Amino acid sequence: MLVPFLPRRTEQVLPFAALVEWTGAARLWQGQSLLMEPFQTFSAVAGAGFRVPTGLGVTLMPLRHPFEAAHKVKTLAMATGKDVVAGFGPGAKTFQQSLLGAPYRSQLTAVREYMTVVRGLLGGDPVDFDGTYYSCHAGMGPVMSPPVRLGLGVLRPGMARLAGEVADVAVTWLTPAAYLDGVVRPAMREGAESAGRSVPRITAMVPVALERADRDVSDFVLASNSAHMQAPHYLDMLGKAGVDLSELDQRAAARRMAESGAFLFGNIDQIVKGLDEYRDAGVDEIVLNLTGVCRLHGANAAMDDLKKILAAVGADRRDSGE
Structure with missing residues (x-):
């Protein structure tokens, strides 16, 4: 499950960490935050007694050199005592411009270099690497820790092929199941075979949001993803997935998102x-994102939906013999 808000205090996250520990949920995730940094948040949660597997999806490369990224990831695994999925991504070009003075001329080259350095450092051997965007001539030394899997934020075929070459996990956001099956997975296979x-x-x-009498799907889609629905790289991905939002107003675009399966909304059986469609499409880990519910109705409402969905998914898998 995803922490459905940007935390301002560690104790805000504890109920969600407890839900991971006490239910069938496998991992607690957080995206990049410019309030409390996710690495520190999860370490503080572990210090409060909830040592659960964690996922970072995705942290933005311009914020830190790959040496610092590798150091933070290793520290998090040691602090929690649990495995970590560490997802990275370049962020929007405007964000790169703001921090670096100019966007990466080649997004794929920058990501490849970043992942190469981080993986080398986590392997324990000295890294001797000179790239166009990132260089490193240092090492962290070998140390025992729980496993760290390197993730890459993936939306489109080019990054999916690169993930096949250099990542352990492809982390996707707002991608319909059919698009993952028909576009992302084949591109990843191509990249993995070449490597x-x-x-x-x-x-x-x-x-996701559960349907209730007082809930309109458009409100939840916009509360959760209005910024993504205006970003060029997301619009391009959605277009490739057959979800054309170009001629629609905001609320119509939001309804189109739900109709496409990019946002799940309905009763518990529909959810x-x-x-199940994501599992059938080959997804290994589904992260429940209740951000829209939390923004409109608060953390308790998001927690209530999470509990209902987790219970229903658990019952469904037991009934199917999994």
Whole structure:
């Protein structure tokens, strides 16, 4: 599950960490935050007694050199005592411009260099690497810790192929199940085959809200993803997935998102069916994203929806013999 807000205090996250510990949920995730940094948040949660597997999806490369990224990831695994999925991504070009003075001329080259350095450092050997965007001539030394899997934020085929070459996990956001099956997975297989390695796992961040009498799907889609629905790289991905928002006003675009399966909305049976479509598409880990519910109705409402969905998914899997 995704922490459905940007925390300002550690104790705000504890109920969600407890839900991971006490239910069938496998991992607690957080995206990049410019309030409390996710690495520190999860370490503080572990210090409060909730040592759960964590996922970072995704932290933005311009914020830190890959040496610092590797150091923070290793520290988090040691602090929690649990495995970590560490997802990275370049962020929007405007964000790169703001921090670096200019966007990466080649997004794929910058990501490849970043992942190469981080993986080398986590392997324990000295890294001797000179790239166009990132260089490193240092090492952290070997140390025992729980496993760290490197993730890459993936939306489109080019990044999916690169994930096949250099990542352990492809972390997707707002991607319909059919698009993952028909576009992302084949591109990842192509990249993995060219590199002679296994195809990475897929982790899908899935925005979701339970239907109730006083709830309008458009409100939840916009509360959760209005910024993404205006970003060029998301619009391009959605277009490739057959979700054209160009001629629609905001509320119509939001309804189109729900109709496409990019946002799951409905009764509990419909939600379970939608999640099953992601599993059938080859997704290894589904992350429940209740951000829209939290923004409109608060953390308690998001927690209530999470409990209902987790219970229903658990019952569904037991009934199917999994």
